Amino acid sequence: MTGRKIRNMEEFAEVSGISRPTVSKYFNDPDSVRKSTRARIESALEQYDYRPNIFAINQNRKLTKNIGIVVPYLADPFFAEIARNLEMLVIAAGYHPILLSSHGSTAQENDNFESLRAIKPAGALLAPLGRASDKAAVERFCKAVPSVLFDSHISGMGEAFVGHDNIQATKLICEYLCRTGQPPAFFEMRTPTNPNAYRRRNAYCEAMERMGHPVHLLQAEGGGWDFEKIGLEGGTKVIEEHSLPTDTILCSNDRLAIGFLAAAYQKGLRVGLGAGAALRVAGHDDHPFSRYTCPPLTTVSQDYTAIAERSVERLFSLVESGERAENRDEIFFEGKLVMRQSA
Amino acid sequence: MTGRKIRNMEEFAEVSGISRPTVSKYFNDPDSVRKSTRARIESALEQYDYRPNIFAINQNRKLTKNIGIVVPYLADPFFAEIARNLEMLVIAAGYHPILLSSHGSTAQENDNFESLRAIKPAGALLAPLGRASDKAAVERFCKAVPSVLFDSHISGMGEAFVGHDNIQATKLICEYLCRTGQPPAFFEMRTPTNPNAYRRRNAYCEAMERMGHPVHLLQAEGGGWDFEKIGLEGGTKVIEEHSLPTDTILCSNDRLAIGFLAAAYQKGLRVGLGAGAALRVAGHDDHPFSRYTCPPLTTVSQDYTAIAERSVERLFSLVESGERAENRDEIFFEGKLVMRQSA
DNA sequence: TTTTAAATTTTACCCCCGTAAAGTTTTTGA
DNA sequence: TCAAAAACTTTACGGGGGTAAAATTTAAAA
Numbered sequence: 001m002t003g004r005k006i007r008n009m010e011e012f013a014e015v016s017g018i019s020r021p022t023v024s025k026y027f028n029d030p031d032s033v034r035k036s037t038r039a040r041i042e043s044a045l046e047q048y049d050y051r052p053n054i055f056a057i058n059q060n061r062k063l064t065k066n067i068g069i070v071v072p073y074l075a076d077p078f079f080a081e082i083a084r085n086l087e088m089l090v091i092a093a094g095y096h097p098i099l100l101s102s103h104g105s106t107a108q109e110n111d112n113f114e115s116l117r118a119i120k121p122a123g124a125l126l127a128p129l130g131r132a133s134d135k136a137a138v139e140r141f142c143k144a145v146p147s148v149l150f151d152s153h154i155s156g157m158g159e160a161f162v163g164h165d166n167i168q169a170t171k172l173i174c175e176y177l178c179r180t181g182q183p184p185a186f187f188e189m190r191t192p193t194n195p196n197a198y199r200r201r202n203a204y205c206e207a208m209e210r211m212g213h214p215v216h217l218l219q220a221e222g223g224g225w226d227f228e229k230i231g232l233e234g235g236t237k238v239i240e241e242h243s244l245p246t247d248t249i250l251c252s253n254d255r256l257a258i259g260f261l262a263a264a265y266q267k268g269l270r271v272g273l274g275a276g277a278a279l280r281v282a283g284h285d286d287h288p289f290s291r292y293t294c295p296p297l298t299t300v301s302q303d304y305t306a307i308a309e310r311s312v313e314r315l316f317s318l319v320e321s322g323e324r325a326e327n328r329d330e331i332f333f334e335g336k337l338v339m340r341q342s343a
Numbered sequence: 344m345t346g347r348k349i350r351n352m353e354e355f356a357e358v359s360g361i362s363r364p365t366v367s368k369y370f371n372d373p374d375s376v377r378k379s380t381r382a383r384i385e386s387a388l389e390q391y392d393y394r395p396n397i398f399a400i401n402q403n404r405k406l407t408k409n410i411g412i413v414v415p416y417l418a419d420p421f422f423a424e425i426a427r428n429l430e431m432l433v434i435a436a437g438y439h440p441i442l443l444s445s446h447g448s449t450a451q452e453n454d455n456f457e458s459l460r461a462i463k464p465a466g467a468l469l470a471p472l473g474r475a476s477d478k479a480a481v482e483r484f485c486k487a488v489p490s491v492l493f494d495s496h497i498s499g500m501g502e503a504f505v506g507h508d509n510i511q512a513t514k515l516i517c518e519y520l521c522r523t524g525q526p527p528a529f530f531e532m533r534t535p536t537n538p539n540a541y542r543r544r545n546a547y548c549e550a551m552e553r554m555g556h557p558v559h560l561l562q563a564e565g566g567g568w569d570f571e572k573i574g575l576e577g578g579t580k581v582i583e584e585h586s587l588p589t590d591t592i593l594c595s596n597d598r599l600a601i602g603f604l605a606a607a608y609q610k611g612l613r614v615g616l617g618a619g620a621a622l623r624v625a626g627h628d629d630h631p632f633s634r635y636t637c638p639p640l641t642t643v644s645q646d647y648t649a650i651a652e653r654s655v656e657r658l659f660s661l662v663e664s665g666e667r668a669e670n671r672d673e674i675f676f677e678g679k680l681v682m683r684q685s686a
Numbered sequence: 687t688t689t690t691a692a693a694t695t696t697t698a699c700c701c702c703c704g705t706a707a708a709g710t711t712t713t714t715g716a
Numbered sequence: 717t718c719a720a721a722a723a724c725t726t727t728a729c730g731g732g733g734g735t736a737a738a739a740t741t742t743a744a745a746a
Contacts (some may be wrong), residue, residue, distance in 0.1 A: 055402040056732035265637035294608035399702035
């Protein structure tokens with residue numbers, strides 16, 4: 001780090017003794033220039049502190065190295081965790097992740113789409129809000145930017161969808177619960193925020209009918225993203241009303257289950273498998289905190305890593321081929337049973 | 344949305360019948376042009392879909408409307424929640440937040456600083472890793488970009504620090520615990536990831552000495568950001584070794600407490616206040632999930648909202664004056680006791 | 687050594703907008 | 717109504733770099 005300040009590529013080309021277009025070529029792909037040229041540039045790089053201006057670069061490219069990541073609610077540890085995985089994969093691929101949270105708001109989601117389009121991303125990984133999404137806005141965005149949807153499925157949008165197999169996973173835990181005790185009732189939000197919830201509800205109903213057990217839906221009121229709160233309040237209500245039709249509760253997701261466990265605890269109902277237990281409670285997702293509940297939550301896992309990896313992989317195959325997918329594929333990863341002490 | 348496609352400001356100026364420099368002026372401040380001119384531009388804006396190219400804008404400004412937000416670990420709901428608050432305040436102020444997580448890694452933190460500097464942000468809100476931070480890198484960044492530090496304090500860096508009063512808050516809960524039962528032992532990580540932990544440890548020691556109670560530090564092994572795991576394992580260990588010197592445990596933060604509660608539960612130790620309880624456990628932070636633990640966690644809150652608001656306020660007073668602070672101020676918000684059922 | 691292909695340089699133009707300077711029009715206020 | 721002030725237009729330049737085309741050099745192959 002010596003010598004004069006370098007203001008632009010012109011000056012850097014000068015001090016490194018190479019022409020500017022070749023320097024430009026180097027920065028776009030160091031392997032595209034002769035080895036000896038590369039060496040000269042890199043030795044100049046050690047002497048002088050220079051890097052190309054990102055705005056000037058992006059202005060001249062139709063596409064940038066930016067990859068947008070949009071999640072519906074980043075303060076939900078599930079999305080935080082999957083976003084973390086996605087970011088790291090995108091970085092590893094030499095791209096630049098731009099992480100945006102819609103904070104549960106349709107307006108914010110639309111703003112995020114606009115912000116993203118303004119920076120001409122090479123592609124985007126989207127988990128839309130779902131029910132609350134402005135479908136037309138999602139569609140416009142996907143048309144303009146190669147996108148892979150993950151977690152929340154909106155039919156027909158994006159070049160691909162990568163997500164969790166809600167149906168298989170729900171059936172799996174239903175079967176486990178039926179095999180090991182009373183058939184479960186299903187605890188959920190009456191009007192779920194997340195579209196996966198509908199698939200889980202349907203899968204539960206189907207599974208129970210197939211096994212010849214009664215279907216019991218326990219529906220909590222409330223909207224938004226404060227699932228634990230809804231679980232706690234809804235859980236308290238069903239317990240107080242003695243409206244539990246069975247001793248086994250399958251919650252639509254782990255966050256609801258965490259709330260429900262709190263409700264059970266506060267009402268003095270012991271949850272677990274042993275003789276002294278009054279209730280079995282299971283969740284869905286293998287949420288980062290589900291192993292720390294009391295008792296530890298039995299659940300079905302989502303394969304976070306696989307979903308993140310495949311989403312990124314699928315997106316880059318689009319981005320790097322420069323083509324749009326001829327046929328939209330949908331990839332589902334199976335859930336695994338995570339047996340802990342709550343059910 | 345009719346008419347031909349507009350490619351740039353030149354063309355837009357043409358169709359709106361105004362000169363390009365005036366149009367440019369309008370986009371920088373709609374109030375800086377005559378009312379009638381503004382009306383003509385805005386009616387053209389309704390007919391034609393045009394917005395200025397963000398890269399070209401930023402290339403020509405020394406400063407952008409970008410505000411960097413760097414947090415050490417976004418998958419920690421505490422940071423997710425505070426980032427959410429910060430983002431919304433920054434947006435409300437008409438700026439553009441760029442949220443970056445260091446994912447607990449020094450290298451990533453430094454990369455984040457570089458990425459941010461590359462986009463010439465008007466300012467930055469930083470919560471450094473702390474102990475793991477590359478101090479020189481933080482200092483360089485703060486010298487180059489007006490920055491307000493929050494949550495984790497590194498002395499002398501940034502134009503201001505806004506955070507939680509760890510000392511007051513720790514003393515508050517110590518006094519509460521001593522007043523209502525046995526004096527607490529302090530459960531923490533031996534080598535804490537977060538710098539606040541050291542202040543809490545010291546405040547605990549001081550408070551106990553001042554009140555004439557013995558100081559007991561229970562130190563869990565392990566590093567990183569998986570605090571619940573450390574709390575569970577460390578808690579299991581101290582319980583198994585019968586090395587609990589008192590029936591009251593004050594955890595250095597809520598996430599450790601969540602782990603500790605799980606340990607107690609799994610070891611059959613009933614936590615709470617009543618007669619049947621073997622243990623009291625308290626935390627620190629009022630973590631988003633602390634109200635859903637079993638039993639609900641007694642803790643001291645951090646004033647998330649105030650910290651976020653003041654940080655943003657302080658940063659914009661710098662940004663908009665265009666000056667650097669003559670004297671660095673440090674603002675601490677007091678914690679409040681949150682009494683729930685665990686202690 | 688010659689031929690050929692590949693890499694580089696030169697030249698030139700483009701991207702899209704900020705902004706300063708000078709000249710022109712419109713608005714304001716007395 | 718008229719001069720001063722304000723707003724606008726025209727003109728011109730600059731920012732930092734992508735990229736195409738033609739000319740030149742270098743390296744590899746025959």
